[in-house]
Amino acid sequence: MKFYQVQSDITVRRAEVFDYSASVPRGNYLKMVDVLVFDDRTVECCLVDTSKIHSTLLIEDRETAEQVLLADRENRISAAICMIPGGALRISKRNNRLQTDPISAFKNRGWLSLHRTGDAENPTSQLDRQLKETSERLREAEARWRESEKKLDGEVGAAKSEIQELRQRAMVLTKSLSKIENKLEDLQRGTGKLESHLEDHKNLSAQIQLNVERIKTRKAEIETLVQEYRQGRDKFTACGNEIKRIQRDKAELNAQIEELRDKIGEARDAVRSHQMKIGKFRADVNKLDDFVHVQLPPVIETLARRAESHCSREEAALTPEDTIEKVDSQIEAIANTLSKIERDVGVSRDQAKLDVIRAHDVYSDVKNKYQDSVKLHNHLASSLQARLDNLTATASLLIQEVNSVFESALRLRGFTGKIDFDFAKARLVLKVSTKPSEKLRNVESFSGGEKSFAQIAFLLAIWKPMQSKVRGLDEFDVFMDQVNRRLALKLILQKVADNPKTQTIFITPLQISQVDGLDHPSVHIHEISPPERVTRA
Incomplete structure (x- = not known):
């Protein structure tokens, strides 16, 4: 650092690799x-x-x-x-x-x-980004494919030209060989010249063999390029299929979203319609009860009095001596009486019967709906009571669990205590005793260090049922002396070690003293120096 004139701190830490x-x-x-x-x-x-x-x-x-x-x-x-x-x-x-x-x-x-x-910030944008990236990869693969095809075509053309040239040279050599064979008899007298021609023949044969080997090598290279071309074509086809699948998935998701929105709208309309019908049925029930219990009895009593005014029950009884003419006359008299009653009341008998039948039908319908409503009310009441019982049992178990952890934390300093939960007033009270022989009292009367220790024990107790993945506590020890601070750190390390899958962050402006457990591999201490800041005007 002196050689490079760097003025900075040297970081010494354990080698660690993690996923960020x-x-x-x-x-x-x-x-x-x-x-x-x-x-x-x-x-x-x-x-x-x-x-x-x-x-x-x-x-x-x-x-x-x-x-x-x-x-x-x-x-x-x-x-x-x-x-x-x-x-x-x-x-x-x-x-x-x-x-x-x-x-x-x-x-x-x-x-x-x-x-x-x-x-992207949402699934649709993420799908668009994936489509865009896949299209980019397709374009790059297509460009590489065209470049490979172009290179392959060039090499194939060069190989064909070379093969054609070799064929022409082979034809020339063949013609030369035939001429040499024809002139062998003429060259018998020239032994040196014959040996020279033989040497040329050997050289040409070696050249032909070398060209044949080159042709084989070119063929192998051509086959390799063809394999690469086929692989590129297969990748291009796979990418195209992947794009089509993603597009289908996107269309299906959009269709499902629209279908769910339609169902939600229909459900809301149905709820509003049922609520309106319930209100109408309640009004009909009230009207029917009013008619049956208030309006109908006076009408019946009036009709009974009018009938008795015309004929008593004893007078209406028929005897064996009554003849047909007498009965007919009585019927005629009764008919006249009924006509008079209809004129007095203003309602015909048929209309009165129809009104009574309709009222009875309406009453039966409303009564059935009322009974269904009563059954639904009873079912909802029983369900609500069951949920209330479950809530009460859950709250009781949570209270026991919180008090158990709270008492366990206090025993680290030899304290005893409990947490009083008052659901009626929506509050809780911490009661702690520093000695077993003393009565429990409110933590507000304790000193700063004892009060902070009790409050930390309370926080650890309520953290237990919360089961949060990340927890934090800021400046928890600023009002503690060294003894309470050391015991609080020891308590925190013990309770945090019980939940290894939960990350707990504690922030303090004070120096960390030597406490058992700080050297554990799961404990990391980060000291941050105050930054130099420039506040904007």
Whole structure:
């Protein structure tokens, strides 16, 4: 570091490799980790853990960087680095306010052009991105295929030309051989010249054999190129089938979404229709009850009095001495009486019978609906009572579990206590005793360290039934003395070790003293130095 004149701290840590893809910010901006090349995965994970290079964006424009940070609702982006005249700026967000730190030592030497990467925000955009990437791969494969085909055609043409040339040379050699054979008799007197021709013949034969071997090699290369062409064609066909499958899946998903929306609308309309029918039935029931119990009895009593005024029950009784003429006369008299009654009442007998039948039918219908409503009410009441019983039993078990963990945590310091749950007033009270012989009392009367220890025990107790994957506690030990702080850390390490699949984060501005359990492989301590900030006006 002295040789390179670097003034910085030396990081000493255990070699560790982990997967940080879940915490990478979404979006299509270049990240610092994208422009770095690592030969050692451990160095990459170290920089991710200490410098957050996976969540630090590289953006050319300052205004764009600020907009991206303000739009980050998940707080996945740790900072954004943008260029300014004479250097660069590091922009971060804290409590929804932007803070800038100048990077004066950085000079804009060959600023990298940004490219767009990242995932889409919704399934439809993700499918479109996959289609686009698949199309890109298809175009690249098609280009490679055309290039290979072009190269293959060139090599095949060259091989054909070479074969044609070899054939022509073979024909020339054949003609030369025939001429040599014809002149063998003439060359018998020239032994030296014959030997020379024989040597030429051997050389030409060797050349022919060499050309034959070259032709075989060219054929093997042509077969290899044909195999590569077939493989490229198969990949191109597979990519096309994959695109079609993705398009079909997308169409099916869109159809299912539209169908579900239609069903939801129909269900809502049906609910509104049933509610209107229930209101109408209740009004009909009330009207019928009013007619049966209020309006109908006076009418019946009036008709009975009028009938008795015309003829008593004893007078209406028939005797064996009554003749047909007498009965007819009585019937005629009764008919006249009934006609008089109809004129007095203003309703005919047939109309009165129809009204009574209709009223009885309406009453029966409303009564059946009322009985169905009563059955439904009883069923809902029993279901509600069962759910209430389950809720009560669940709450009782949770109270027992919370009190058990709370008492177990207090026993680390020799304390006793319990948590009183008052559901009627929607509150709970922590009662603790520092000695077994003393009565339980409210923790508000304890000292700062004892109160903080009891509150931490309470937090660990309610964390037990929550079963959260990530938990955090900030500045839990600022009001504790060293004894209570050491015991609280010991308690926290014991309880956290019981849930190895849950990540628990504790933040404290104080130094961490030596406590049993801090050297466990699952415990990681990160010390952060105060940053130099420049607040914008």
